[in-house]
Amino acid sequence: MLQISHVRKRYANAKRNAVDDLSLTIGEGQIFGFLGPNGAGKSTTIKMLVGLLKSDEGSIEFEGMQVQTPSYKRSLGYVADEPYFYEKMSGYEHLCFIADLYGVDQRTRDEQIDSLSQTLLLKPNLRDEIASYSHGMKQKLAIIAALLPKPKLLILDEPMVGLDPKAAYLLKTLLGDFAKAGNTVFFSTHVLEVAQSLCDTLGIIKEGKLLACGSFSELRGNGKAKDATLEQLFLELTEEGSVQ
Structure with missing residues (x-):
């Protein structure tokens, strides 16, 4: 379980908190989508x-481990x-x-590199220099690197950016399988269709404050239109939502 309790962050000389009293609880096997307009506090x-x-x-x-401890960081996979x-370096290097940083043994690394690079269609390019990669290929490499040590918690910041439709579909399948294995996914995205179809729980933030949190059906039940899309709910909350 990932537990965020009354977290605040303000940058020097800022007029308001970038993140203001944020509390979230995300359980094992869940995919949590973190949504908000630019500057809402997602990346912070x-x-x-x-x-x-x-x-x-x-x-x-996370699972009782504090964020700054080595045990927490060993449990974490991150895509910036x-x-x-x-x-x-080549992709393989x-x-x-x-x-090596995570202490992954040779057999596990070989299996993970082979499986993940095949799944994300990067295997033919692993021996090429990363400098020759497109933006989408670099994104795939970052995702493979995050999953390589078999983390229990995967955190991704806009993971769909730069991916073509097929790669985005493959990533969604990969994240679904990862969560079904009892792991936890926390990711931010502006692609609301992906969030609506993939996430068990959604959180919408504006100006550092959490406006709403729950499943899509719960958010829709609390909205003005009971058949609203996530895009409509997002606009309703972020354009009309009151932030004190």
């Missing part, structure tokens, strides 16, 4: 979840909104580098 939240930023107040735990690589 994710950076706190992976330990790149420290919250000013509140706590973040703009992944960075040593671009003179990068994955071996990640496996």
Whole structure:
């Protein structure tokens, strides 16, 4: 279980909190979609979840482990909104580098690299320099690297960006299988159709505050139109929602 309790974060000289009293509980086997307009606090939240930023107040735990502990970080797979690589490495060398960092044994790394690169259609390019990769190929490599050490918690910031329709479909299938195995997925996206079809639970944030959280059917039940799409609910909440 991922538990975020009363987390706040304000940047220096900012007029308001980037994240303001955020509390969420996300269970095993769940895919949680984190939605909000630009500047809502999604990336700040994710950076706190992976330990790149420290919250000013509140706590973040996964299965009882605090966010800054080595055990928490060993349980984590992360895909940033703009992944960075040593671009003179080949894709395979990068994955071996990640496996070494996590202490993944040779048999497991070989199995994972082979399986994941086949699934995401990157295997023919693994021996090429990363500098030669397209944006979509780099995104696939980042996803494979995040899944390689078999994390229990997977956090992704806009993972669909740069992926073609087939790769996006394959990633959705991969995330579904990952969650069915009892793992937890937390991801932000602007692709609301993906969030509606894939996520068990959705959270909508604006100006650092959580406006709504629940399943799509629960959010729709609380909206003005009982047959609304997620896009309509999102616009209703973020354009009309009151943020104190």
